[in-house]
Amino acid sequence: MQILESPAAMRSWSDEQHACGLRIGLVPTMGALHAGHLALIGVARERCDVVAVSIFVNPLQFNRTDDFEHYPRSVDDDLEQCRAAGVGAVYAPTQQSMYPPGFETHVEPGALAEPLEGAGRPGHFRGVVTVVCKLFNAVGPDVAVFGQKDFQQLAVIRRMVADLDMGVEICSVSTVREHDDLALSSRNRRLSPDQRAAAVVVVRALDVIEVAISAGSRDAVELQRLAADVVATEATARLEYVDVVDPHTLLAPTDTNALLLAVIAVWFGDVRLIDNRLIDARALTDDRANATVFDDFA
């Protein structure tokens, strides 16, 4: 497995692969790898001949310096996991090679980046799409694989790739969950044991929304109140937002008998967790199977 630390070194590895007619799959990460990342690597391996994993904690996408400083870093363990997973190259650029003095060009995302995560974390998606664009330029992937836990990130990246004619196939993978359904996240390892036990309310809040929608409820305020009540059962949890939106626009749905997306962000101390769930509210009006409903987002 090659470990490459600059855009030039990365590009030359990728040129060699393409010269041999090999298709490259990229899994962009910020390290602290877990089973969710391994699932992304697995899909990249199925779809491509060689896999590159990027590991870069991108300062541009953090709106709080303490979050950037405390973001978990475990490079040796990450490299070991990549090796064991059959990764061909790890792209671990230095801060200096990504953002040398004089760096000043950014990619500006549009309306999809404004609500939800965009409202709570100003500048976050501008940082994400800028770094993803740079990673794509260095790696030249045929396919890039992202997790559905960051649903809005996936939507914003798909938009960028289409708008800027990047010619990279974006592929998404369902969220991998722990025994109690908590979504795997690198941030989970920063939770204390008590916070970890309490964190299950994030999933339970999505459960009550799904149950209420299945029972016919469509009132956003009522759905938000039901979810907030669940989060409030844990004293250490602080709800930032919970909402039900149109998964295509990420805004309030104009048609509530449609595919809906429940989204949530909750704080446990200084750790912020997010999750989401696609809910088929059409199932009440017709009998379409969920499997086909979610094809749009695979």
Ligand code: PAF
């Ligand atoms: O999802 C992440 O880990 C990051 O936002 C990404 C896509 C690697 C960009 O830094």
